[in-house]
Amino acid sequence: MKLLVLLALFGLGLAQHDPHIKHGRTTIVHLFEWRWADIAAECERFLGPKGFGGVQISPPNEHIILNSPWRPWWQRYQPISYNLCSRSGSEDELRDMITRCNNVGVNIYVDVVINHMCGVTGGEGTHSSCGSWFNADKRDFPSVPYSSLDFNDNKCRTSSGDIENYGDKYQVRDCRLVGLLDLALEKDYVRGKVADYLNKLIDIGVAGFRVDASKHMWPGDVDVVYRRLNNLNTKWFPGGSRAFIFQEVIDLGGEGISTGEYFHLGRVTEFKYSAKLGTIFRRWNGEKLCYTRNWGEGWGFMPNSNAVVFVDNHDNQRGHGAGGASIVTFWDSRLHKMAVGYMLAHPYGVTRVMSSFRWNRHIVNGKDQNDWVGPPSYSDGSTKPVPVFPDQTCGDGWVCEHRWRQITNMVIFRNVVNGQPHTNWWDNQSNQVAFGRGDRGFIVFNNDDWDLDVTLNTGLPGGTYCDVISGQKEGSSCTGKQIHVGSDGRAHFKISNSEEDPFVAIHAESKL
Numbered sequence: 001m002k003l004l005v006l007l008a009l010f011g012l013g014l015a016q017h018d019p020h021i022k023h024g025r026t027t028i029v030h031l032f033e034w035r036w037a038d039i040a041a042e043c044e045r046f047l048g049p050k051g052f053g054g055v056q057i058s059p060p061n062e063h064i065i066l067n068s069p070w071r072p073w074w075q076r077y078q079p080i081s082y083n084l085c086s087r088s089g090s091e092d093e094l095r096d097m098i099t100r101c102n103n104v105g106v107n108i109y110v111d112v113v114i115n116h117m118c119g120v121t122g123g124e125g126t127h128s129s130c131g132s133w134f135n136a137d138k139r140d141f142p143s144v145p146y147s148s149l150d151f152n153d154n155k156c157r158t159s160s161g162d163i164e165n166y167g168d169k170y171q172v173r174d175c176r177l178v179g180l181l182d183l184a185l186e187k188d189y190v191r192g193k194v195a196d197y198l199n200k201l202i203d204i205g206v207a208g209f210r211v212d213a214s215k216h217m218w219p220g221d222v223d224v225v226y227r228r229l230n231n232l233n234t235k236w237f238p239g240g241s242r243a244f245i246f247q248e249v250i251d252l253g254g255e256g257i258s259t260g261e262y263f264h265l266g267r268v269t270e271f272k273y274s275a276k277l278g279t280i281f282r283r284w285n286g287e288k289l290c291y292t293r294n295w296g297e298g299w300g301f302m303p304n305s306n307a308v309v310f311v312d313n314h315d316n317q318r319g320h321g322a323g324g325a326s327i328v329t330f331w332d333s334r335l336h337k338m339a340v341g342y343m344l345a346h347p348y349g350v351t352r353v354m355s356s357f358r359w360n361r362h363i364v365n366g367k368d369q370n371d372w373v374g375p376p377s378y379s380d381g382s383t384k385p386v387p388v389f390p391d392q393t394c395g396d397g398w399v400c401e402h403r404w405r406q407i408t409n410m411v412i413f414r415n416v417v418n419g420q421p422h423t424n425w426w427d428n429q430s431n432q433v434a435f436g437r438g439d440r441g442f443i444v445f446n447n448d449d450w451d452l453d454v455t456l457n458t459g460l461p462g463g464t465y466c467d468v469i470s471g472q473k474e475g476s477s478c479t480g481k482q483i484h485v486g487s488d489g490r491a492h493f494k495i496s497n498s499e500e501d502p503f504v505a506i507h508a509e510s511k512l
């Protein structure tokens with residue numbers, strides 16, 4: 001009996017590690033701050049057809065509206081209630097988007113902010129995205145409702161009431177993260193309100209959650225919440241499917257809390273991956289691409305079955321969170337394409353691609369003064385739609401990295417090689433490396449300051465393949481470089497260090 005219970009518990013835990021991605025797809029894109037109407041259209045016109053597995057959406061619940069600074073992106077990380085109206089749109093628009101994305105096989109993962117409500121300085125009034133009244137001083141959020149009884153003010157042991165020392169796990173979990181009113185998740189009432197919110201989203205049809213600030217919640221508390229979650233909606237998911245849970249825990253080592261405390265609950269963000277990959281592609285600290293031969297667990301990253309990986313996220317692309325200046329973002333587009341290409345070619349982790357908006361960077365002494373700037377907006381603060389041009393690019397400040405040919409094609413590459421082992425490694429003991437994925441795909445990088453000119457064993461069947469970085473296969477022709485693989489699997493590669501994109505990728509479906 002004991003064994004059965006253990007097995008059931010273990011099974012429940014593992015189930016929350018599965019993103020339930022459909023049709024052999026593999027990758028999630030974070031459409032940061034996009035409106036629901038635009039995400040719905042993007043699922044139908046681009047993400048479904050191009051083989052994206054899912055979208056991480058910005059927090060859909062009611063949030064504070066701030067004027068100083070003016071409508072920062074981070075106002076959405078300050079909940080006022082669990083009503084579903086936000087800067088991205090209304091509840092009806094959210095429901096419509098979830099339905100339309102599910103109908104084309106693209107899952108929706110919701111960024112849920114359940115550790116806290118708004119900041120302690122949030123004031124009193126109806127400056128919230130659905131217009132609900134609240135009073136931060138009095139801890140009064142009648143639209144949930146939460147009252148002063150539902151916060152950790154008495155549990156926190158720092159004089160400021162804020163987290164002062166990340167080495168102390170009690171502070172990190174019982175005190176306020178940057179002044180954000182910390183919910184008492186040990187209370188059954190609070191757990192119930194949070195579970196109701198997540199269940200409402202599950203019933204509408206989402207596939208899972210990115211759980212914000214998981215490090216700041218006790219694993220035992222969130223475990224209770226996760227156990228109360230409904231199974232996914234059987235209109236789109238097999239009966240008995242559990243929500244995919246991936247938890248935001250920043251652990252670069254050396255603090256009181258480690259990612260391992262959350263492994264049994266779901267997947268976890270691997271921030272070391274993002275920080276290291278940036279350092280490698282920038283060739284900082286003596287790092288070289290050839291050292292990534294044992295990339296993944298060999299680098300001290302968490303077990304593959306737990307990891308969600310990314311090159312940059314919405315925080316560290318602008319100096320928030322962790323990783324610092326090494327992070328490679330769209331601002332360094334050439335390096336970014338290579339780093340994302342590397343991530344998508346490599347078997348480790350569940351991969352998430354970032355899709356950003358532009359802002360006017362203004363860096364003074366290493367800090368971006370405009371790190372707060374919100375999405376492209378009209379003068380009334382409402383978010384602008386994402387215009388898409390015939391050449392597939394986006395306008396009005398939306399970057400749409402996921403639409404860059406090199407990145408889209410590597411998302412497809414990852415689907416084509418899914419399940420294949422990491423094979424046929426080659427390196428020049430510097431920054432030129434190549435590896436394959438069984439007999440389904442092969443990729444070659446040149447991040448050195450000289451040309452790459454080498455014949456390699458690709459593991460692919462003989463034939464002519466179209467490079468999906470410099471171009472792509474269109475019908476029976478190729479708009480990019482052609483690579484000839486001999487009957488022995490060997491092919492000659494030449495990549496100048498001055499090319500626009502100094503890497504080449506070929507796969508089973510790019511064979512001409």
Ligand code: AAO
Pocket residue numbers: 074075076077078113118119120121166177178179180212213214215248250251252255315320321322323324
């Ligand atoms: C805003 C204002 C604040 C104001 C507050 C309340 O900026 O001045 O006090 O409102 O009025 C986002 C923004 C915040 C914003 C907040 C609410 O980033 O600026 O505050 O919305 O509007 C920690 C957490 C992590 C969190 C990250 C930003 O652990 O969970 O900070 N990320 C999520 C979201 C994020 C959001 C929130 C959480 C809140 O993704 O968008 O905040 O909902 C160390 C720790 C990390 C810690 C960082 C930063 O990291 O390990 O756990 O992250 O510090 O405090 C090296 C170290 C590395 C270290 C890093 C930075 O890299 O190796 O460990 O340095 O020191």
